[in-house]
Amino acid sequence: ETGVTQTPRHLVMGMTNKKSLKCEQHLGHNAMYWYKQSAKKPLELMFVYSLEERVENNSVPSRFSPECPNSSHLFLHLHTLQPEDSALYLCASSQDRGFGNIQYFGAGTRLSVL
Amino acid sequence: DAKTTQPPSMDCAEGRAANLPCNHSTISGNEYVYWYRQIHSQGPQYIIHGLKNNETNEMASLIITEDRKSSTLILPHATLRDTAVYYCIVTGLQGGSEKLVFGKGTKLTVNP
Numbered sequence: 001e002t003g004v005t006q007t008p009r010h011l012v013m014g015m016t017n018k019k020s021l022k023c024e025q026h027l028g029h030n031a032m033y034w035y036k037q038s039a040k041k042p043l044e045l046m047f048v049y050s051l052e053e054r055v056e057n058n059s060v061p062s063r064f065s066p067e068c069p070n071s072s073h074l075f076l077h078l079h080t081l082q083p084e085d086s087a088l089y090l091c092a093s094s095q096d097r098g099f100g101n102i103q104y105f106g107a108g109t110r111l112s113v114l
Numbered sequence: 115d116a117k118t119t120q121p122p123s124m125d126c127a128e129g130r131a132a133n134l135p136c137n138h139s140t141i142s143g144n145e146y147v148y149w150y151r152q153i154h155s156q157g158p159q160y161i162i163h164g165l166k167n168n169e170t171n172e173m174a175s176l177i178i179t180e181d182r183k184s185s186t187l188i189l190p191h192a193t194l195r196d197t198a199v200y201y202c203i204v205t206g207l208q209g210g211s212e213k214l215v216f217g218k219g220t221k222l223t224v225n226p
Contacts, residue, residue: 002157043158043216090157099212100146105157 003027006091006106013081014114021076021109023091029104031097032074034066035090037108043090049074050097081113117141117204123221126196132189134220136202139183145206147178148214149187151198158201158216161187192224 004025013019025032034046048056049068063085065077074091090108094101119137126132138147148163162169162176164185169176175188189196201219205212 002159004157042218043214045213045215092157094212097212099206101212102160102163103158103214105159107155107157 002104002106004091004093004104004106006089006109008109009107010110010112012112012114013078015081015083017081018077018079020078021089021091021111023074023076023106025072025074025091025093025104027093027095027104029093029095030071031094031101032068032071033092033094033103034074034076035092035105037088037090038084039087047076048097055097078111081111083113086111086113117145117215118202118217120200120202120217120220122218123223125223125225126189126192128194128224128226129191132192132196132222132224134187134189134200134202134222135184136187137184138202138204141182141204142206145204147176147182147185148203148205149174149176150201150203150214150216151196152201152219153195153198161200192222194224194226196222197224198222 007022032049035043037043046060047066052068063080067075088108092103092105094103146163149161150158152158162174164176178185199219199221201216
């Protein structure tokens with residue numbers, strides 16, 4: 001166990017659905033991250049939150065909407081997704097977002113968009 | 115883009131040492147070398163990191179060459195559970211954040 005829990009582990013949704021991915025960390029960390037891992041592609045950083053404030057958005061389409069209500073929880077709200085958005089979505093946390101902070105990852109949510 | 119080059123795959127016999135190489139010829143003076151691994155269907159797991167000195171922890175050893183242009187991750191006694199994709203990442207501070215830029219990594223298969 002890494003101390004970072006993601007739910008659900010698997011999700012199938014249609015292109016017109018709205019769903020949310022949840023991430024919870026029990027490590028007392030101040031920074032949280034969303035990554036996307038598509039088949040046969042490296043992990044891509046999507047969003048970075050530090051102390052509940054979004055500090056980075058790596059040109060992610062607006063159909064992905066992150067929310068960080070407190071330092072322990074991170075959500076990724078999904079709407080009007082495309083089949084190419086099917087991927088493994090990983091959440092991570094670190095003590096802070098500065099240098100030398102090890103990132104701890106959850107097991108991910110495997111998303112399939114039909 | 116990832117700043118590292120790793121072989122796409124390697125094999126190792128169970129119980130033997132696994133030596134995973136990484137080239138990072140453009141590394142700058144304030145950048146660290148990190149190693150993570152990703153076991154199938156799980157999130158990446160931190161292994162070790164270093165700047166210029168060799169490092170060792172309970173999981174592995176990291177050997178960095180004197181010119182810092184390459185490094186080797188050593189798993190001293192590989193087990194079947196060490197089968198995973200191993201990522202070598204060079205990182206420093208960018209805009210206040212330390213970014214992990216993952217490449218394709220090395221798929222290590224430990225054979226019985």
